[in-house]
Amino acid sequence: MEFKLKIWRQKNARSQGAFVEYFISGVSKEMSFLEMLDYLNKTLIESGDNPVAFEHDCREGICGSCSLYINGRPHGPDDLIATCELRMTKFKSGDTIIVEPWRAKSFPVLRDLIVDRYAFDKIMQAGGFISVNSGAAPEANSIPVSREVADEAFDAAICIGCGACVAACKNSSAMLFVAAKVSQLALLPQGKPEAEKRARAMVAKMDELGFGSCSNTGACEAECPKGISLAHIARLNREFLLAVFKT
Numbered sequence: 001m002e003f004k005l006k007i008w009r010q011k012n013a014r015s016q017g018a019f020v021e022y023f024i025s026g027v028s029k030e031m032s033f034l035e036m037l038d039y040l041n042k043t044l045i046e047s048g049d050n051p052v053a054f055e056h057d058c059r060e061g062i063c064g065s066c067s068l069y070i071n072g073r074p075h076g077p078d079d080l081i082a083t084c085e086l087r088m089t090k091f092k093s094g095d096t097i098i099v100e101p102w103r104a105k106s107f108p109v110l111r112d113l114i115v116d117r118y119a120f121d122k123i124m125q126a127g128g129f130i131s132v133n134s135g136a137a138p139e140a141n142s143i144p145v146s147r148e149v150a151d152e153a154f155d156a157a158i159c160i161g162c163g164a165c166v167a168a169c170k171n172s173s174a175m176l177f178v179a180a181k182v183s184q185l186a187l188l189p190q191g192k193p194e195a196e197k198r199a200r201a202m203v204a205k206m207d208e209l210g211f212g213s214c215s216n217t218g219a220c221e222a223e224c225p226k227g228i229s230l231a232h233i234a235r236l237n238r239e240f241l242l243a244v245f246k247t
């Protein structure tokens with residue numbers, strides 16, 4: 001297979017970036033998208049050019065670091081996958097593939113396809129935790145939690161923090177990410193004592209960091225690699241309003 005690649009190249013956060021075209025052949029249809037980029041970088045290095053910088057770690061759809069904007073979609077032309085899970089079988093030989101980093105004020109480009117997503121860490125530091133001293137691991141059945149609630153909390157907890165929701169949103173809103181992190185704690189007994197403080201602190205930090213507001217277009221849910229539901233945003237709104245009205 002052969003492709004024309006238009007890849008965003010940017011030396012550093014202070015430099016002006018631009019798309020650069022590459023023509024690549026000999027791509028196996030069995031490759032993942034990241035393996036194709038590895039192959040491209042191998043050819044660039046062998047020809048004396050600088051390789052394309054992109055982020056990756058587990059390559060199993062768990063860490064979320066591989067996030068790329070491919071042909072106008074976060075993580076590319078497939079559903080419920082991270083970029084590392086995208087296969088070259090989703091493209092036809094001869095296709096032009098446009099690859100760029102997330103486009104959001106809160107995710108500044110560091111180099112080429114790598115963005116700084118530390119803003120998500122700051123939101124988590126603001127309240128995405130419980131601060132009780134748990135000591136030794138408690139007996140599993142000492143705090144009863146229904147199967148339905150546990151499953152819903154787990155559905156929220158599978159958010160990998162990749163930022164696809166921000167990239168897909170026309171307002172660059174982080175509401176789905178914040179909602180998932182609030183929900184996974186708000187649903188469980190361990191998260192109840194700090195529920196009010198958590199919702200207010202995380203929303204305030206999200207606003208402070210320059211993320212946009214939610215306008216309920218649903219693009220975040222559609223592009224989320226883990227299928228996080230918009231219902232969690234509704235729960236975040238309830239948690240936040242309760243916190244505001246009680247003060």
